[in-house]
Amino acid sequence: MYSILDVAKLAKVSKSTVSRVLSGDSYGVSDKTKAKVEKAAKELGYVKNSLASSLRTNKTKTILLIIPDITNNFWAEVARGAQDFLEKHDYSLIMVNTDWKSDKYNKYLELALSKGVDGILINSSTSLTSKLNNIDLPIVLLGNAYLESHFPRVGSNTLEGFNEALEFLYKNGHTKIGVVASHTDTVGGKSHQNKLSIYHTFLENHSIRFNKNYYFSVGYSMEGGKELATLISKMENPPTAIIAGNDLIAVGLINECRELNIKVPDDLSIIGIDDIPISSIIHPSLTTIAKPKRDVGEKAAEIIIKVIEGQPVNKNYKLPVNLVIRDTVKKINGDLK
Amino acid sequence: MYSILDVAKLAKVSKSTVSRVLSGDSYGVSDKTKAKVEKAAKELGYVKNSLASSLRTNKTKTILLIIPDITNNFWAEVARGAQDFLEKHDYSLIMVNTDWKSDKYNKYLELALSKGVDGILINSSTSLTSKLNNIDLPIVLLGNAYLESHFPRVGSNTLEGFNEALEFLYKNGHTKIGVVASHTDTVGGKSHQNKLSIYHTFLENHSIRFNKNYYFSVGYSMEGGKELATLISKMENPPTAIIAGNDLIAVGLINECRELNIKVPDDLSIIGIDDIPISSIIHPSLTTIAKPKRDVGEKAAEIIIKVIEGQPVNKNYKLPVNLVIRDTVKKINGDLK
DNA sequence: AAAAGTTTTGGGAACGTTCCCAAAAATTAT
DNA sequence: ATAATTTTTGGGAACGTTCCCAAAACTTTT
Structure with missing residues (x-):
């Protein structure tokens, strides 16, 4: 050399x-x-020799990406988006996985300091903010979060998508619409409330009477979807459509509906949230609110570079979601109350 | 600081x-x-300050991972396996994606030199070996490959799994077994031949007559699976079981069989290769030869650390695959003709 | 109690850059 | 032609470690 x-x-x-x-x-x-x-x-x-250069300039052109699990397609997409953008600007990306374990954060934060990365991209987790405040480095938070912090955040506008989904169902004749907002939804604080408040506004706008049985609380997993199917199958006045908490629930629901002989979408229309890879492949393929995962990564990368360069940035970026219409919503002649 | x-x-x-x-x-x-x-x-x-330390010692405790696309679950699993192992040994991992584009390799190889990484983990691609030879750094190849090179390689023993799958089908009464070995399979050189030779050996061992119509050549994608379904539906003496080239084909096949009214597994048993996330979720869930993706990443990380430390390593690691039995193979009374 | 040996400690150089400042060279003005 | 100005170049210091070697502080031996 x-x-x-x-x-x-x-x-x-x-x-x-x-x-x-x-x-x-x-x-x-x-x-x-x-x-x-x-x-x-x-x-x-x-x-x-970047090392020598970095030592002198105090810049490494390296960003640390801290995510729960690269094996989860959501985070893989975010990571990919970030890497693509960073690469264009000659930054490299170091990746670590936390598995949501909070003790790992300390370790990785120290790594950031030791390696002298120029910034950190990190999924926003409740338990984290205090630790982050001690770090004197540009930080951008990934994904929606319900807690306040002074770090810029890049997420998606899920609530808007949720509303769009409600309207879409209404346009297709549905008025008996179930929604899922599980306990985990409340953890962060406000999302749950907002989802419900949007739901109520929607009902009012269309003069639909609220039926508390149409509000479901299940785990955010395929298991939760299975549970949801069972719940619905036992109702004497079941909803004609349901917006699942996420695609995992929706997929679990679709699969269990087959077992319980509930026809999707004839008996039950379903909308998911996320647009995970399975959603387009499963039968029937899932209509869902697609989150702009890759865009989130890209935007976050863009923002952190701006912060590094001292340019002004906003505190909150909510990227638009996109209702992907596939095969799980059926147009019906809604019996309008 | x-x-x-x-x-x-x-x-x-x-x-x-x-x-x-x-x-x-x-x-x-x-x-x-x-x-x-x-x-x-x-x-x-x-x-x-790792920078100063690295400058002096000429060790960065950093590995560069070059893969086609982290968004592909296979590579995400490999990456995760590698990262987990590296972390335990205080190494960091820089990740880049090539999208199989060979011009990107030059860029990343220079990055490796500039950043002074201690080693490179890279998916083995045919076009690559000459470039790699110019690099004076520890390198470990990821995944099976069919070309010779003097770098250690970590892959999986797919052929053994293929044979296991054949025997499993036979045990379940199948003798009319179709196999997929597409053109892309031949690109690398020997895999295709070996797959076929194993197939022939199997047939001989069980005194089954070779039927050249049971050898299919389709693209390694869901599209290919769809094509395969069409092909089979038109045969007058179709196979009772098929080993798809990979899970994507298998999933496409399952979905298209539904359209063509071929019952899976009653009319057609299917075995995939890979075990991608969809395989366990699709209905019916797919019996498949699971590749040890995470293990591959882990092993590769282990090997590269050994190489860095000057310990001896083997040239070729073939990790065992695992037949995951789910719902796409049916026991039949084979007409042992 | 001095000599010999061993353990522990400190100072300087080096890794390969970038940055500062001054010197040299080239250009323009007088 | 010389002075003043501008452009271009070079040498040394610095970034924070680690490593080498020698000095200092202890132990042991005689």
Whole structure:
């Protein structure tokens, strides 16, 4: 591996000049010597030692991505989006997984300090904010969260999508619409309430009477979907449509409906939230509120670079979701009350 | 951020002593001073500057992971396995995606040099070996490959699984067994042949006559599976079981069978290869040869650390696959003709 | 109690950059 | 032609470690 001094010797200039040319703007270097240096560098196949550079400049052009689990497609998409953007701006990405275990955060935060990363992209978790405050580094939070913090955050506008889904069902004749908002929804604080308040506003707008049985609380998993199917199968006045808490619930619901002989979408229309890969493949394929996962990653990367460069950024970015219409919603002749 | 000198001053020792204590073995440091140093470091909240350390030692404790796409669950699992292992040994992982584009490799290989990573984990691609030879860094290849190279490789023993699947079908009464080995299979060289030779050996062992119509060649995608279903539906003497080239084909096949009114597994038993997340969720859930994706990542990480440390390693690691029995294979009374 | 040996400690150099400042060279003004 | 100005170049210091070597502080031996 050649150093800047080798290049300097070959080009017959000083290391300072080589540095000026090779580290970017080459301000104050004549075109002639610039060409000489570039030729010499190329001839030797010089590649810069980022470590030395970083040590001097205090910039590593590296971002630490802290996510729960890269194996979860949601986070993989976010990571991919972030990496694509960062790469374009010559940043690298170090990835770690927490499995939601809070003790891991300390470790990774120290890693960030030790490696001297220029910024941290991290999923927003309730237990975290206090720790983050002690870190003197640019930080951008990933995903929606319901707690306040002074860090910029990039998430998606799920509530808008939720409303869109309600309206879509209404347009298709549904008035008996069930919604899922589980206990886990309340953990963060406000999401649950907001979802319900949107639901109530929707009902009022369309003069539909609230039926408390149409509000379901199940776990955010396929198991929860299965439970949901059982619940619905036992109702004497079941909803004709349901907006699941996420796609996992929806998929579990679809599968269990087959067992319970509930026809989807003939007996029950279903809308999910997320748009995970399975949703387009399962039969019938799932109509769902697609979260802009990759965009979230990209935007977060964009924001953190801005923060690093000292540019002003907003505190909250809510990226638009997108209702993907597939096969789990049926147009019916709604018996309008 | 405090440096080693701040710690030294507080502990009233020299920086050398601090370095000795804080960089590991603290050989030749008395217990008393060691305690002093550790106390001082803790008091200041000292965290080591890895950049400076790496510059001096020429070790970064960082591995570069080059994969096609983290969004593909297979690679996400591999990445996760690698990261988990590396983390335990205090290595970090930088991740990049190539999308199979060969021009990206040059870029990433230079990145590796510039950042001074200690090793590279990279998916084995045909076009790549020549480039890799120019790199003076520990390299471990990920996944099966059909070309020779002097780098250690970690893959899975798919052929053994293929054979196991054949025997499993036979045990369940199947003798009319279709297999998929597409054109893409031949690209690398030998896999295709081996798959077929195993198939032939199997047939001979059980005195089953070879039917060339039971050998299918379709694309390795859901589209390919759809095509396969159409092909089979038109046969006058169709197979009773089929081993798809991978799970994607199998899933496409399952879905299209529904359309074509072929009952799975009653009319057609199906076995996939890979065990992707969808396979356990689709209905009927797919019996498949599960690849040890995470193990591959872990093993590769283990191997590269060994290489870095100068320990001897084998050239080829083939991790065992595992036949996951789910719902797409039916026991029949085979007409043992 | 001095010599020899061993353990523990400290100071300087080095890793490869970038940055600062001054010197040299080239250009323009007088 | 010389002075003043601007452009271009070079040398040294610094970033925070680790490593080498020598000095200092202890132990043991005679």
